[in-house]
Amino acid sequence: MARLAKCAVIAALVLAVAPGTASAQQRTLDAVKQRGQLSCGVHTGLAGFAAADDKGVWSGLDADYCRAVAAAVLGDPNKVRFVPTTPKERFAALQSREVDMLARSTTWTISRDSSAGFSFVGVNYYDGQGFLVKKSLGVKTAKDLGGATICVQTGTTTELNLADFFRTNKLEYKPVVFEKVDEALRAYGANRCDAYTTDASGLYSVRLQLANPDEHMVLPDIISKEPLAPLVRQDDFQWFTIVKWVHFALLNAEELGVTKANADQMLGSANPDVKRLLGKEGDYGRGLGLDDAWAYRIVKALGNYGEIFERNVGSGSRLQIDRGLNRLWTKGGLQYAPPIR
Numbered sequence: 001m002a003r004l005a006k007c008a009v010i011a012a013l014v015l016a017v018a019p020g021t022a023s024a025q026q027r028t029l030d031a032v033k034q035r036g037q038l039s040c041g042v043h044t045g046l047a048g049f050a051a052a053d054d055k056g057v058w059s060g061l062d063a064d065y066c067r068a069v070a071a072a073v074l075g076d077p078n079k080v081r082f083v084p085t086t087p088k089e090r091f092a093a094l095q096s097r098e099v100d101m102l103a104r105s106t107t108w109t110i111s112r113d114s115s116a117g118f119s120f121v122g123v124n125y126y127d128g129q130g131f132l133v134k135k136s137l138g139v140k141t142a143k144d145l146g147g148a149t150i151c152v153q154t155g156t157t158t159e160l161n162l163a164d165f166f167r168t169n170k171l172e173y174k175p176v177v178f179e180k181v182d183e184a185l186r187a188y189g190a191n192r193c194d195a196y197t198t199d200a201s202g203l204y205s206v207r208l209q210l211a212n213p214d215e216h217m218v219l220p221d222i223i224s225k226e227p228l229a230p231l232v233r234q235d236d237f238q239w240f241t242i243v244k245w246v247h248f249a250l251l252n253a254e255e256l257g258v259t260k261a262n263a264d265q266m267l268g269s270a271n272p273d274v275k276r277l278l279g280k281e282g283d284y285g286r287g288l289g290l291d292d293a294w295a296y297r298i299v300k301a302l303g304n305y306g307e308i309f310e311r312n313v314g315s316g317s318r319l320q321i322d323r324g325l326n327r328l329w330t331k332g333g334l335q336y337a338p339p340i341r
Contacts, residue, residue: 028100028232028239029073029289037079040066041099044084044180047205048313048321049105049125058082061312062103064302065124065230068246069101072294077301086179087155091116094233101243103230105199107157112231120229121244124305125313126325126334128222129161130200132207135217137194142221146171151184151193153177158198161224185209199226204319242288249295251337252277253304255328260303263296276340284340295340305335 032038042050042062050060058066058080067077083099090106093099095117105127106112108120131150133139142165152159154177166173176193178184185206188196196206203218210216230247232240253259256274258266266274275281278299279292288294302308306328310316314323327333 028236029242031097032073032100036074037081038066038070038074038101039081039083039099040069041083041085041090041093041102041104042066043104044086044182046105046181046202047208048201048317048319049205050082050084050103052082052084059312061125061308062105062230064308064312065103065246066101068250068298068302069243071297071301072246072249072290073242075297077297087153088179091118094118094231097233100239101230101232105202105228106231107199108227108229108231109157117234118231119234119240120231121240122247122337123227123229123334124247125201125228127199127201127226127228129158129197129224129226130203130222131219132188132196132203132216133194133219135215139195139219142219142223143169143171145173145195147173148194149174149176149192151176151178151188151196153181153184153198154179156198157224157226162197165223181206199228201228201313201319201321204313204321208318238289242290245288246298248337249277249298249340250302250305250308251328251335252340253295253299254306255330255337258299258304260299260301260307263300267296273339273341282341 045051048060050058050062052058063082066080066082070079071077083093085093085104090102090104094102108123112118113120131142131145139145150162150173152162152175162175176187178187184196187193189210200218200222207213207216230243232243256277258274258277267278267280269275272281276284278296279285283292285292285294309323309326313319313321325334327335329336
């Protein structure tokens with residue numbers, strides 16, 4: 001018995017100090033609550049995903065994900081400090097705790113999900129890399145770009161994908177590398193390069209920023225898989241779980257037909273899945289360190305995933321991007337969430 005008691009004491013001490021254990025897991029949640037504000041790393045400016053207007057108000061799919069986490073944790077979607085980060089700065093900002101999470105059109109890869117020390121919470125936009133070209137160039141497919149000069153951002157998976165594509169197809173090209181989107185776009189607009197490459201979603205966004213958008217086209221080719229996802233540090237499993245279930249709650253809300261407009265009405269639903277989602281049955285907030293109305297607050301403030309998608313990048317936006325793979329699994333897409341039960 002004495003031996004067992006001693007082992008129990010040792011185990012308790014290990015749990016108290018080991019990274020990623022219960023005591024460490026609460027650090028981000030506690031810090032956010034004490035600060036009264038979520039610090040969220042976002043793009044420096046990408047229409048549809050994260051961009052600030054002339055009054056400093058941020059909008060976009062990623063920006064709304066930041067607000068969704070703030071609504072769940074702090075009860076107010078507006079308690080967010082948006083921190084614009086470049087591709088090079090974003091990971092350092094997260095690792096140094098300057099930001100609590102990144103929602104910055106970041107591709108989920110094995111290296112970032114392992115050796116880099118981050119954890120991706122779930123894909124909020126299934127994307128793929130493409131090319132933007134001038135119609136006058138007469139290019140129809142990416143394979144017509146042999147010998148072309150191509151503008152690309154450094155410090156991204158885009159740069160590696162570009163090299164892989166041309167190497168695989170035994171084509172020559174000249175990369176012109178920039179740190180920021182606006183720098184690359186200015187160079188493309190000034191004819192310093194024949195094409196600009198990034199995620200296809202970003203191409204639709206930056207095309208609208210050009211002087212004459214109709215003179216440019218996004219080629220039909222997709223040369224890579226780009227699952228874009230919010231991410232957090234690996235040292236805080238509770239915070240990872242919270243941000244992950246914010247994503248799942250948005251998807252479940254859409255699947256169950258819970259919207260921003262009917263959230264209050266749905267509180268009286270007899271559907272047990274709806275009741276659990278909105279906190280009227282069960283005690284599912286406790287395991288997250290939240291109250292049971294966390295998901296209700298998200299949907300009431302921002303709507304479900306489909307509403308967020310449509311107003312920012314879909315049919316209700318200037319980008320007019322077809323939802324495609326980002327449809328729910330029940331409608332032929334890839335978006336699928338575990339149940340709340």
